[in-house]
Each structure stands twice: as C-alpha cells, then as structure tokens.
Amino acid sequence: MKRFTDPRNDLPESDRRDxxxxxxxxxxxxxxxxxxxxxxxLAGMRDMAPLLVPAIPFALVLGVAIADSSVxxxxxxxxxxxxxxxxxxxTAVTLLGEGAGAxxxxxxxxxxxxxxxxxxxxxxxxxxxxxxxxxxLGPYLLLDQVFALxxxxxxxxxxWRAYYLGAGLSAWVMWQLFVGAGVLFGPSIPAGIDVSFAxxxxxxxxxxxxxxxxxxxxxxxxxxxxxxxxxxxxNRGGMLIGGLAGMVAGYFTEPGADE
Amino acid sequence: MTAWFVFAAxxxxxxxxxxxFILLVGDRVLSSKVERVVAxxxxxxLAALTASLLTTDGLGAFLGSIPEVAAVVAGVIVGLWxxxxxxxFLVAIVVWAGxxxxx
Numbered sequence: 001m002k003r004f005t006d007p008r009n010d011l012p013e014s015d016r017r018d019x020x021x022x023x024x025x026x027x028x029x030x031x032x033x034x035x036x037x038x039x040x041x042l043a044g045m046r047d048m049a050p051l052l053v054p055a056i057p058f059a060l061v062l063g064v065a066i067a068d069s070s071v072x073x074x075x076x077x078x079x080x081x082x083x084x085x086x087x088x089x090x091t092a093v094t095l096l097g098e099g100a101g102a103x104x105x106x107x108x109x110x111x112x113x114x115x116x117x118x119x120x121x122x123x124x125x126x127x128x129x130x131x132x133x134x135x136x137l138g139p140y141l142l143l144d145q146v147f148a149l150x151x152x153x154x155x156x157x158x159x160w161r162a163y164y165l166g167a168g169l170s171a172w173v174m175w176q177l178f179v180g181a182g183v184l185f186g187p188s189i190p191a192g193i194d195v196s197f198a199x200x201x202x203x204x205x206x207x208x209x210x211x212x213x214x215x216x217x218x219x220x221x222x223x224x225x226x227x228x229x230x231x232x233x234x235n236r237g238g239m240l241i242g243g244l245a246g247m248v249a250g251y252f253t254e255p256g257a258d259e
Numbered sequence: 260m261t262a263w264f265v266f267a268a269x270x271x272x273x274x275x276x277x278x279x280f281i282l283l284v285g286d287r288v289l290s291s292k293v294e295r296v297v298a299x300x301x302x303x304x305l306a307a308l309t310a311s312l313l314t315t316d317g318l319g320a321f322l323g324s325i326p327e328v329a330a331v332v333a334g335v336i337v338g339l340w341x342x343x344x345x346x347x348f349l350v351a352i353v354v355w356a357g358x359x360x361x362x
Contacts (some may be wrong), residue, residue: 081269122300123348139278208338223303224310231314246303
C-alpha cells in the first residue's frame, strides 16, 4: 500500500504555513509561487517606487496634452498600452495634434525610442537564460527606469525574471492610471514641485555602486563624457553615440581584448 | 482612425527596438569576443542615459548649475565609497536640494 506523504514536507519551514488544503495533492510546490520568486517580484516593485514618483507628473502632463490635442482621448490613452513610452507618446500626440501625417508621427516616435536598441543589446546575456515566453514578453516593458534597475540587478534567472516583472508591471500600471487621470482631469491638476533632477540622481545612484570592474567603469565614464559632448544632437541621439563609444572603450579595457 | 494606426505602428516599432537583439540572439551561446562587447554595454548605456538627462538643457547649463554639479560629484563619491544605491541617491538629492535653496 502506497504511503501518503505530506507535500509540505518538501518545502522550507517558513513556507509550509502558506499551503492550503487544496494543495495537498502532491503538486504543492508547482502550484504556489516560491518564496524566493515572490520576494524578488516585491523587491522589483519596491525598487521601482522611487523611480515612479518623478514619472507621475510626466504621465499627467502627457494626459493633459492628449486631452488638449485633436487626438481622440480614448486613442490617446490607449497609446500608453500600445507604445508604453512617455517621450515617444508625447512626440506622436504632439505631431498628430499639429496636423502632421501618420508617417511623420511614427518616424518621430521611433526616433525618440532609438536608444532602446541599446537596452536590448545590453540585456542579451540576461535574457539568454530566460524561457522563450519571457524573451518575447519582456521587451515590451523595457522602459528607461526598468532598464536602469534590471541592468544593475544580479540574481539567478528565475529571480531576475520575477524582479523584472515586478518592476515593469508596477511601472505599467502606474503609467496607465496617471495618463488616464491626466486625460480625465486635465487642467484641474495643480503644477507640481520640481523633480527634474530626481531621475538622473536615481540613475546615478544605480550606476555608480555597480561599477566594480575597471572595464565597466571605463565604459561608463566614456559613455557619459561622449554623450555630454554630443548634447546638441536632437532626440537624445548623443546617447546612442555615447553608448557605442563607451561599449568600445570597455571592450578594449577587458582582459584578453587584444587576442 | 489615423491616431489608432499611428499608435499601433509606433507601438510595434517600439517593441521591436526594445527586443531586437533579445529576440535575434534567443538562447544561443555567444563567442567570448561578443561576450566581452556585451559585458560593458549596460554601464555604458546607463551612464549615457544619465548624462543625456543631465544635459537636456545643454552642457553649459549643466556645468553652470552649481547644485547639479555638486550633487553629481557627491553622489559619485558616496556611491563609490558606500556601494549602496540609496545612500548615493539620497546624498545627491540632499546636496542638490540644499544648494538649490542657497545658490
């Protein structure tokens, strides 16, 4: 006669109390989210929170711009889920509102987002160990803020994925809500305090402590310096040049680069 | 109808720009040479993004802003010293806010 064993015995002590009676079918570990994954997802949400504060006024401004333009409010709001990128949305809404053609609005929005190609290249190594479904879904959430967090976050693939989704989905929900609020309440929203420096300060805080290797530090210094020198290039084009210059400088500083 | 088309097309293009390398490389193993290139894209791009945001109003405007320059210097020093995100960020913000009131 087969002996019944409680599947909770396979779980760490701290997790056993969370297993409900319906889990006692031998698949408890598969049915519930492991504590490590849950912690990583929550950490992603927690780390994203301060990055979202400066984004809220931007989301509201975008909503007001949609409400004030000739773009239908519903379509304008849906751009938040279709495009999910503040600067490119604002570009498309502004160009459409000024009577520009569809091609001009699309090209304008995509030019603003050109820097995202660099994010994709930077995260190849992280995504290579992820399942196919996540490699297809993940890039949709890859905002500036999400990139800043996940590119400096080290953890095993499963935890990294949970962290990414926690950060990305909380940004997505916030963005939909506050752009919608801007569209609905528009001019009644008071002017906010100046939070313009908060975003680069957050990115700086994420970047500097992660520079533990000399090639990475060289890449960062060259990347920042070249970008600053190219500040006059429109649509953050200098960032693309700076990123490439930093990448090349880092490569030649790596041990064995001359092989 | 034009707006819906524009947002859908720009959304598809945005997704592809964010995913182009991730989708192309998939789970393939990269050569050691490519690994060395990829290893430093993250810091280079994050630094470039930060510099791009700091110089939105021009390099001269940033260098002429004592609160911003002092905050960046303080944030970098504390970040290298303490190696924690929160400390670096808080020091930069406190220096910036404090000097913005004084200067």
